[in-house]
Amino acid sequence: MGTVLNGDPGAAFETFLRWAADVEWRDLEASARQRTVLVLADDMAAAFSAVREPQVALAQARLRAAAVGGGAASLLSAGRPRVSVMQAAMGNGLAMGWNELDEGYRKAVCHAGLYVLPALLAVGEAENASLQDLLRALALGYETATRVARTWRFPSLKIHPHALLAPVGAAAGVGFLRRLPAEELLSAVAGAATLGMAGPFNHALKGVLARNTWAPQAAMAGLNALEWAHCGIGGSETSPHDVYAVALGANADLSVLAPHADEGWAVESGYHKMNACCQYTHSAIEAVQSLLQREAGLVGGAQVLDIEIEAHPLAFALDDRHPTTTLGAKFSLPHAAAAALVHGDGGVASFDAASLDDPRISRLREATRLIPFEGVRAWPEDRPARITLTTNDGSRLAAECWSARGGPDRPFLDTELWDKLATLSRPYAPAFAATLRRAADAAAGAADTAALSRPWREWLDDIFADSPAA
Structure with a gap:
């Protein structure tokens, strides 16, 4: 049983x-x-990035075929196929997390946007919610998912948070959108906490693709929790603690649930990715890139005989030298470092299907050794990496990165983020980035009430105005 550090868990959660x-x-x-719009834009662009992945394409084709006569919600794909709310939540949830390009939360192991948005986008469109109401629900759903992730922490990562926490985010986001009475909201979100899945964390490391189904399955679970609660069937205020601490052994710090426990909002502690892989590997990729900036002749990796990676504790377990799926590559530190040497970055091509059998990357994966990083510092410098390369002339070159770019301590420039979002979305929705930049400007200002009052459905019309046919 987990340790309760203070107070009454049920009262804290309800408060x-x-x-x-x-x-x-x-x-x-x-x-x-403004950050809330960036979370929205980042996760939607991540979904667009995965449209051509074979498994995602087949899954979405099956959803389209099953949606006889169309539906009330949109798949984030070419031509904006219309399907049911449940089908949209499932199809978009699968795509959003597939390429590991979705936004994440830095203070806990949690991708709150991925947990909230698949269900919220579908319901917001189907129920004609305004942009402002959608964004409010996203910010508060994000706040709820991250508070839960920080309140109940596990001694080791055995169950993946996509499986365990995502139903809570889905139920919370839609519950806030619908402005449910407090008792019904509590019943639904607490009930969703009991609907988590036993998804092993090591399935990400092993590249087992079932891991990519947990977020879409959780979106459906969250929507079902809302339906049950409407019928008077739900959880109690103690359900989250009973699940996470009593049943699964998490330690509880209930002070995190205090209404004003933090300055600012959880969305402001998120991170964005340029690298299409697990964030734990990003500091190693940046260290490789700094070496390539100093020694441009190393690009391609032909001169490298040996790669030594000093890895922080969360990354040290990512040691698979022979990934067999793109997911496995994204959770392999040897692959990430090798691919960064070959391609010069951690973009989509560094982790696609072709990268698995690239002989240059395969050789460098075999030449990689992982050792623990000594002297890890407090957040945000808790995920460092140090890379030492040995070259064929006997030289040893080293570089380190204490905190990868993208988090609140080292944010990307807005221009960098919007360029990324435009690139990922352009083949399917050329107007996407410009449309959501207008939304971000409206959200940051206090006066543009007309733009914020427009239905989210109309914003989607603008996003897909120039979309190619499916």
Whole structure:
């Protein structure tokens, strides 16, 4: 059984949810409002990036075929296919997390946007919600998922948070959108905590593709929790603690659930990715890139005989030298370092199907040794890497990165982020980046009430205005 550090877990959880339900869009600072749009844009662009992945394409084709006569919600794909709310939540949830390019949360192991958005986007479109109401629900759903992730922490990562926490984010986001009465909201979100899956964390490391189904399955679970709660069937205020601490052995720090436990909002502590892989590997990729900037002749890796990686504790287990799926490559530190040497970055091509059998990457994976990083510092410098290369002339070259770019301590420039989002979305929705930049500008300002009052469905019309046919 986990340790309760303070207070009554049921009362703490109920107090937090009641407080969150009373938060209005105007209560968020401009920086948090703008960041909420960036979370929305980042996860949607991540979905576009995966449209051509064979498994995603087949899954979405099956959803389209089953949607006889169309539906009330959109798949984020060429031509904006219309399907049911459940089908859209499932198809978009699968695509959003597939390429590991979705936004994540830095203070806990949690991808809160991925947990909230697949269900929220589908319901927001189907129920004609305004952009402002959608964004408020995203910010508060994100706040809920991350507070849960930080309150109940596990001594070791045995169950993946996509499986365990995502139903909570899905139920919370839609519950806030619908402005459910406090008792029904509590029943639904607490009930969703009991619907988590036993998804082993090591399935990500092993590249087992079932891991990519946990977020879409959780979106459906969250939507079902809302339906059950509407019928008077749900969880209790103690359900999250009973699941995470009593049943699964998490340690509880209930102070995290205090309404004003933090300055600012959780969306402001997220991170963005340029590398299409697990964030734990990003510091190693950046260290490789700094070596390539100093020694341009190393690009391609032909001169490298040996790669030594000093890895932080979360990355040390990512030691698979023979990944067999693209997911396995994304969770392989030897692959990440080798691919970065070959390609010069950690983009999609460094982790696609062709990269698995690239002889240059295969050789370098075999030449990689992982050792523990000594002297890891406190957050945000808790995920460092040091790379030492030995070249064929006997030289040894080293570089380190204490905190990868993309988090609140080392954010990307807005221009970098919007360029990324435009590149990922352009083949399917050329107007996507420009449209959501207008949304971000409206969200950051206090006066553009007309834009924020427009239905989310109309914003989708703008996004897909120039979309090619399916």
